[in-house]
Amino acid sequence: MSTYQQSSEGKFIPATKRPDGTWRKARRVKDGYVPQEEVPLYESKGKQFVAQRQTGVPPGMCPIVAAESKKEREKQERTRAKKQEKDKDGVAPSGSSGGSPLKVSSQPSNDSKANVNVISDALADKLTLNVPEDVDTEKQLKKLRKKIREIEQIESRIQAGEHKKLDKDQLDKVKKKAEILKQLAALENSSAAAQS
Helix, strand or coil: CCCCEEECCEEEECCCECCCCCECCCEEECCCCCCHHHCCCCCCHHHHHHHHHCCCCCCCCCHHHHHHHHHHHHHHHHHHHHHHHHHHHHECCCCCCCCCCCCECCCCCHHHHHHHHHHHHHHHHHHCCCCCHHHHHHHHHHHHHHHHHHHHHHHHHHHCCCHHHCCHHHHHHHHCHHHHHHHHHHHHHHHHHHHC
């Protein structure tokens, strides 16, 4: 970082003394000249893009809105941390005398129980599938018919003399044919009764 001096001829770097005692000449500096050590480092477009992305603001989002949402999020995290600390303080250490190793110092209120019940009911309503039973029975009928087809293929292989090449699972499937036929008949009867 050299210091420039101004004269009638323009800017110049003053003469300096070398360690061996000789003098460097004063050097004239043209207007707009930036010494090498003061030139900013080159940054590629990729580095510039990454530096912009690391500002913490998603592309297209207003920085003011981002700052407000960050403050809100931090506030929520602090309250959560305080709540967890209170919960930890409410639990007695395991070395304390008493019947159970962990005890809660205060009983939960009825309001919190009611809130939990309301929330769980709402979640249960949302999580239940509103699929008609006809679709379920149709799927089950389709699955059972497919199993019967597979069993018939295995039986034809047995009759052709390939029973030595069959797996244990395939043989078990053949044994369950009567049970599957009963299920299929029961489902067909129930679906026929539901349609009429």
